[in-house]
Amino acid sequence: AEVVIVESAGAAGALVADEIVRLINQKPDAVLGLATGSTPLPVYQALHGRLAGTDVSQVRGFALDEYVGIDPTHPESYRSVITREVVEPLGLDPDRIKTPNGAQDGIEHAGDDYEAAIEAAGGVDLQILGIGTDGHIGFNEPGSSFASRTRVKTLTQQTRKDNARFFDSIDDVPMHCITQGLGTILRARHLVLLAFGEGKARAVAEAVEGPVSAILPGSAVQLHEHVTVVVDEAAASQLK
């Protein structure tokens, strides 16, 4: 992987946004892989100004994951988050930006449907990734198969604790999610893994330099030939 150490999350956002603008100018119907959580926000913010002169009407996108068991209209469903933070501010076509369907009804084929939609779009051109403190990418928690595809998973207690800040209390954080698999993520043509802050330093070091192991799902990126890791000094602090 190419590791880029930047001064701030803002600088990382600018760098990755520039790459995305280049991609869209080159391929107006580019397929973006969208992460949620705090980490990608500077990218989406930086895209805001940069896309002004660019036709984004054909841009497509697939979110990494969604909670199972909360309504899509819930403000913290990833459908809502992607609408609020990406689709609306950037003026993207909501019909072209997909999130896995976390509704209980039809959940048994939601994963296969999502895989088929990604395939029909020709695959993801650029996948934005954050990483969990336990090394998860998407919601592929430790132990996830490197061959896994979009499916329902149980969130670990650590991840529910990490995400409780978005909810009234940890009890309101869903128990389950539907997430692209590591095998799905590895099929994207370019992976851009972002991490900021001391809390991510161990996960970043293990993902980039540690043994390739399902214990640290982020280490799957070492199997991909086009990976850019963009980190601040704190998140880079345990790299050798």
Ligand code: F6R
């Ligand atoms: C979000 C996702 C997760 C997050 C990770 C880090 O779609 O798939 O893997 O990227 O939990 O979350 P933040 O960025 O909030 O620290």
